[in-house]
Amino acid sequence: MSVGTVKNYVGGEWRESKTREVMEVHNPATDEVIAMVPLSTREEVDEAVGVAHGAFADWRRTPPSARAQYLFRLKGLMEEHFEDLARTVTREEGKTLDEARGEMRRTIENIDVAAGIPSLMMGYNLEDIATGIDEELVRQPLGVFAMIPPFNFPAMVPWWFIPTAIATGNTYIVKPSERVPCSQNRIFEVLEDIELPPGVLNLVNGSKAVVDRLLEHPDVVGVSSVTSTPVAKHIYRKATEHGKRAQCQAGAFNFLVVMPDADLDRTIPALITSCFGCAGERCLSGSVVVPVGDTYEPLKQRFVEAAARLKVGDPSDEGVQMGPVISQHAKERILAYIERGLQEGAELILDGREVKVHGSDKGYFVGPTLFDRVRPEMSIAREEIFGPVRCIMRVDSLDQAINIIHDIPYGNAASIFTASGRAAREFKYRVMCGNIGINIGVPAPVAHFPFGGRKESFFGDLHGQGLDGVDFFTEKKVVISRW
């Protein structure tokens, strides 16, 4: 059966790419090819930027309250198509339906927040800064922004940025991950009905060549990205070299510290969700569980039992608790990490390499995998595996746990599980990560708050979401008046 090639959306219309280079998009649960994606040309990027640049002048003059109305209409449509969109995410990314619904919920939440833009982008003023002289600050949009998302949240991540960008009066270009273009394609089909002015929001499919052209194009004023650390460094360096604003979220390696006083009945399910949710392909996933002191033995036993019980399978089945990883290549990379863990002397206490999934023989499945007796210098304790392979690393004290967290280059997230306010306070005060969980395994900031990140997990100043987003997508102008 032939499959369709996704199109670009530029200037308010769907356009077939002129490129001859196309890639297959696979359903990771079945290996079935579900779409083809064009790797658009440099000229097509230039066309899109030109259209977006042309649309900016009128769009920035559209009153913020009128811009917000488009978002209200879009919210309604996204709710109407919610289940269909969630199923599209599951089909191309492989996360479970519940996880895809959670992703869609957060997508819409960002639209909700940006619909409040008439209040969010207000400036401030002061009369009589000198006698008879007043001063005011206004926020103004800047022009064309672009977004380079990852594969793991194909619907949500672009919408951390798009609603605020266009609500503040900018125009926008999204380049979906070439591995998962269908969700964004489907969202754009839905949003056609809100009838945005042509050129305000554009979609260009492609890979590195498209990214590089966006980064060097003189009419692109800023870039948001969520990628691995090496790619984020490339994007940040190139964008800033070309004088653009940049906010680049990067890789992660997150620790889950469990204190001796933690309530294991509540902690174990949270650890399982954190470590194996989205098959471990989430930048907020727990990578290493760090039991402190005596909690090691009971935690290890219960954690392994719970992980072993997880039902792995086709994520479109409502009963499945963990789906496949994104590709055969990713599976092989993850399996190679398991081999390295064994070679480095860690003890494999749950082996997901041979997981069998009935009816999905060709899917890219790796079962929950756990290593014990992991030491901080091992590669599995330092490198982002981005799959369902997790470590247990026993320590004697909270200080030792914090030192281990600080010893890795990443600073995305860390969680503590405890009944002690003192331990929790110490943890949130000292740990140098952008997102802290206290008795929460997936500390995912809601749309009203910025998505944190430090060290090698973020490059830039202003984060995505929340008021940081408003700051990123606007320039402050000060006006001093005397009449």
Added chain:
Amino acid sequence: MELTKFGALVQFALELEQGAAAFYNEAEKQAGGDSLKAVFSSLLSDCRKNAQRLERIRREDVNEMLLESVHGIHGETYSMPEVSAAGTGGLVAAAKVTEETLARYYRDIVSKLSLPDAARSFSRLADSHARNEARLADLAPQ
């Protein structure tokens, strides 16, 4: 079959409500007397509204931070009565079992869920079915 995921719990609830709606649709046809027909019609309407509520719950009350599995809910322990129950007494008795089953299912999952908004919504559904059960008890032959 154990129901361990939020989506599976909602899907099973939808199937229960749809099964109940099918039963009330048939019961309304079989019922003797306008007052009993009106009762079944009202219960049918409730089930249809509940199905819409469940779809809203599935859409709005999901939280990616709290998708923790639940344990101890088994679908086979919530079996519904057959549609073919004969006579007024039989229909009312079967309706009572239907409402009791639905109320029990919702109460059971409220105690297991880590999603507070969803738990509150299910609690309201449990109360609604418990009220219906009480209403049917008043109709049952003494």
